[in-house]
Amino acid sequence: MSDASGVPAGPDDERRDRLALALVVYAVLLAQTLVYPGVDLLAGVYGGEGVAAPTLFLAVEFAAFVAFAGPWGTLSDRMGERRRLVAVAAAGGAAGYLLLALAAGTGLPFWSVLALRAAQGGATVGALSLAISALADRSGGNGRNMGIAGIAIGLGTATGAPLGGQLYELGATVPLYAAAGLLAVAAAGSLVTPDRPPAGAGSEAARRHGGLSSILAGLRDREDLAVPYAFAFVDRLTAGFFALVGTLYFREAFGLGPGATGLLLAAFFAPFALLQYPFGLLSDRVGRVAPVAAGSAAYGLVVVGVGFAPTVPLVAVAMVAVGVLGALMAPATLALVVDLAGEDGRGAAVAGFNAAGSLGFLAGSLVGGAVAAEFGFRAAFVVAGGSEFLLALAALPALVRLGRRSGRTAVFGGGD
Template sequence: MVTRERGALASVVFTVLFAQVLLYPGAADVVASFGATDTETASRWFLAAEFGAFVAFAGVWGVASDRAGRRVPFIVAGALAGSLGYAALALADVSFGAVLALRVAQGAATIGAFSLAMTMLMDLSDDHGKDMGAAGIAIGSGTALGAPVGGQLTELDPRAPLAAGAVVLAVAAALAVRIPDRAPDGHGDPLRRGLRTLADRPALGVPYAFGFIDRFTAGFFALVGTLYFRNAFGLDAGAVGLTLGLFFAPFALLQYPFGRLSDRVGRTAPIAAGSATYGLAVLGVGLAPHLRVAQGGMVVVGVLGALMAPATMALVTDLAADSERGVAMAGFNAAGSLGFLAGIVGGGWVAEQHDYLTAFLVAGGAELALALLALPALVRLDPDA
């Protein structure tokens, strides 16, 4: 029963990520279809608008779920509202400012389905590494398949990924309806008190910091990586999607075994080993003299990300009280969304103002610096304390 529920919840996480990543390879084409002239800047804000909404609304969904003692109705509502948001964007004939407003509304809905599906995996069992490994393989698989499929759809029509996203999120809602709700009893605390949970548990800042680092890379490659492979190597949207898949495929396939590994050896070793070399691997992609070398570097980044990600998410589960899981995972996803925003906006700005090599130097250096700052706190942390 637990195995079947784990697979169903992972499928919900997969569908949400798949819909999201469909847009990445052809983001410049999508914004051009809305009349944007500076497609690099416009695509940066188009992606950032969604993640800004993720940051703003993840905690609201988490507290509401913890307070009600239910997950499934919120996941269904978020997925259906997100589906409507994607459909509205696919059909929109409005100014680009209105498009960004729609994008914010769509993101505010979608994060509820995503974050609470991951929270339901937290509720599932005491094998936190295995449960978060299932979440990780769903995240990685959704992004691995979403990138190449989105690239191919973009070549058919720039807005085809939006229409596909609407369909996929409706499927996520249908999947969620059939999953048993194992949420702990609701606590009835108001929103402000629920959000203070994060301030009351400063130890959660450790996995949040590593979650920020992990998603920073995803955001950086979603925009800067897409433009880099297009402009530096002359790839079209389809080929860019396949190249991004070289990162996301090992990131997906290795999450479950690495998550189980963290149940056996603890969270510290996988997180520390991955973070110590992650920034160097990112930098190596930017320094690659040839396309094949850069593509090989993408595989290495994917492997290191897979080593860290499930252990980091499992650490959140280790530290959170039963009645705080929704808001704790929401905080993790908010930190990750901030990382993604920093990767998109910061990385895109550096690339625009300077060049791609400088952007990769800044990104790799920032990864290394953040990892070095967070590692001592990780080593001191005892999840059972």
Template structure:
């Protein structure tokens, strides 16, 4: 008996080590990304964007943040296809992380002094995003390839995402106090470290797959249930994008915060979001995906509005904590739902599709948020974001609750 337990521990040790390594890669990507958010209006001004007014600053920042997410949207599925087609993941994760690191450094080199036209910097930002999504999406796909419950593996991804964003916001705010380009340098260093770390992770991709992108997408069309996690992921990322841009500027203008303080306020959302990811992923393995997704999404939409209605900074901070708790219910369960529904040899494309919809949500958050602020003010923008989140979930909820889901590996039907 003791020999069997020891053998099982020895077999699981590489899996646990790789789970930690992949989670750290995901962490590095999100940490570097969110470092830029607290002082993004200062950054785009230093890069040469002409944004004299508050709405002008929002527009220039939306273009800067949006350019990266356009790269995410256009290339997430491509990375997944290349990975599934070749039966390899690790080389693409390394290449994506290295390309993203170089992209951040190029922005620093080209942006100093505002000598280069802002449009060229947006192109560099797009290329940086196109590489970065390879490291992010395929690291999550590699977590899907690991043994153990899908909720556990996606919980590891979720806690990496939450921790990266939780630390990225306050640390980024403090880095802006040291210099407007310092967050870019640190982000590049984080992705460089992620590339080095990824070289030590074993490839567990299904070998010998010859599925073309058209065949894979055809099989995804045969699984219409994937539309549920894609839709929920879209809306959750929309509100995240909204807070990354509009929320940051709102806190700075309304409560007179500098970049460092704004980063701390954003961290009040991301800290509980991070700490609860793993236990909520395990919970979804035990109780199923439906309850966490339904309850968390509806509460999330309501709390978005509550953040704006809070009359003081202290109450707004409490609302941000509640927002993080609600988000933690949704994120790992939604990602695990993609894993439950996808075939083993389609996981790269399935997760790529999830990230495409999620990144479209981020783009929507930037675009819708800044447009509504310009047209009708912050109150209408917060109300729009909250109603979109809760409304889409409420409309989809009856069909989602009737969905016949496969059991997770740790809780089979």
């Protein structure tokens, strides 16, 4: 594969590009998850009260993710490039985090803070989605490339939770300043990575739709994308659940502070990060069906188990198991999206995956918080984990049919 200037890319160039793009993805996820361990404290700084305030603070960002993922992906497909758009989006996200930090203590109405949060999220999703799309443009196997994206996502969330907890000990807005700095570095770093557009990028087919319509049109053209999108939704539903309900549960049930809560979340995120790459390679060998279906079913059951573990050490063990199973299914699901996406719509397809995941995160925060408030934490864990388990059972026939109908060896194994 060659870069936008037509210069062929050698193995060293590909490795360098993968590392640079992975660092952008890592920086975005690290910045995002720094906020989670003490999100209730941060919402309180802006005058928000009760469970509703931190729920809205998390939810509005992911609503923006859903709204803006499609336009960023479609624009990149139309232009046939990712690099400059990643830089612009990351710089916008950095400005958004900085404005949020500066807004603390100014007496700004909470709805205005939420509007700033939405703008920050709308920019940030562009950097995340397009950096992943740029990784998908590289040669070497979709499982490998999406495994690299997954390990960057996992490492960002793994280090963000405990680091964010420690930063909250210094001040409620310190994580926001740190997030702004990370995205500023990502904006600068993305400019050194050349585009290596696929053959269909910038074609007439890539220009037909825009925004959310591109995602819906992609689903009409490639209905099979609905299967990995459904898994993206429910996978991120559990992530949103842990970001809000899990955080509150660990603090209330076991009396943990932000620092200890961040470490407990890291028990999930560390194996989730470290095993993404080898499990991505595994999906190139054995196909996508088994890791997605079996991993999701077991993952859902273990999520339920977290809510019933009676002690912190047992919770930590369960969280490690959740991380391992999440690493098994995550790169295979994203690689399946790339398998099914045409070269002229890869950016929009990945954006659709991120939009579905963001919608799931939003649902996990809202539904999880509502169930916990009405029926208790254990009921909320049952709903979150049970949703994943039931989807795995319901979608198995569709996954099998997908493999048979597509004719793609990568779905069942043997892909490159």
